[in-house]
Amino acid sequence: EAGVAQSPRYKIIEKRQSVAFWCNPISGHATLYWYQQILGQGPKLLIQFQNNGVVDDSQLPKDRFSAERLKGVDSTLKIQPAKLEDSAVYLCASSGPGIRMNTEAFFGQGTRLTVV
Amino acid sequence: GENVGLHLPTLSVQEGDNSIINCAYSNSASDYFIWYKQESGKGPQFIIDIRSNMDKRQGQRVTVLLNKTVKHLSLQIAATQPGDSAVYFCAENDMRFGAGTRLTVKP
Numbered sequence: 001e002a003g004v005a006q007s008p009r010y011k012i013i014e015k016r017q018s019v020a021f022w023c024n025p026i027s028g029h030a031t032l033y034w035y036q037q038i039l040g041q042g043p044k045l046l047i048q049f050q051n052n053g054v055v056d057d058s059q060l061p062k063d064r065f066s067a068e069r070l071k072g073v074d075s076t077l078k079i080q081p082a083k084l085e086d087s088a089v090y091l092c093a094s095s096g097p098g099i100r101m102n103t104e105a106f107f108g109q110g111t112r113l114t115v116v
Numbered sequence: 117g118e119n120v121g122l123h124l125p126t127l128s129v130q131e132g133d134n135s136i137i138n139c140a141y142s143n144s145a146s147d148y149f150i151w152y153k154q155e156s157g158k159g160p161q162f163i164i165d166i167r168s169n170m171d172k173r174q175g176q177r178v179t180v181l182l183n184k185t186v187k188h189l190s191l192q193i194a195a196t197q198p199g200d201s202a203v204y205f206c207a208e209n210d211m212r213f214g215a216g217t218r219l220t221v222k223p
Contacts, residue, residue: 004159033211042205042213043160056210091159093211102148102167105211107159 025094
């Protein structure tokens with residue numbers, strides 16, 4: 001079974017630029033998560049989707065971050081404009097199959113963003 | 117979600133010894149808990165989970181204990197190996213993580 005795919009693996013941008021990350025979850029997984037992990041800290045949940053609907057985006061900085069999952073499969077996370085403090089690893093995870101409660105999530109390798 | 121935190125940020129053990137990693141949670145309504153292992157440069161990897169109707173669950177070399185009275189979770193690793201060196205996180209139903217504990221195994 002293929003795992004959660006993320007791209008790009010690394011990204012370096014200047015502050016005030018825009019950036020987008022892509023995630024392809026495990027086939028059949030209805031729930032998708034985006035996390036921000038700053039070096040030395042635990043992953044911080046940014047947004048959770050169930051199919052194409054948002055379940056929890058309470059920790060998403062909506063003035064600059066946006067995420068979508070239009071067809072309930074792939075998802076993109078965008079930052080516009082980026083700040084220096086956005087430098088982190090952005091992790092995508094999915095759980096399923098279908099809409100299953102209380103089940104483990106599987107993580108991708110993440111995208112390491114450096115804002116200079 | 118409420119805070120999921122860890123008692124100790126670092127733990128160093130000798131190869132072959134048993135390791136115990138602790139986690140405190142504050143949401144008494146949580147009924148599902150997961151332990152993840154994260155190696156450098158990788159995403160978190162599922163280790164073991166436990167539901168609130170249990171107080172102990174065993175896997176291969178790992179045991180998770182749940183004490184709902186004091187809202188405490190622990191991960192026990194038997195005969196710790198160098199490959200166990202990583203950061204360990206616990207999470208609840210809402211998939212929010214604490215700061216993690218870094219486990220270092222000395223040969």
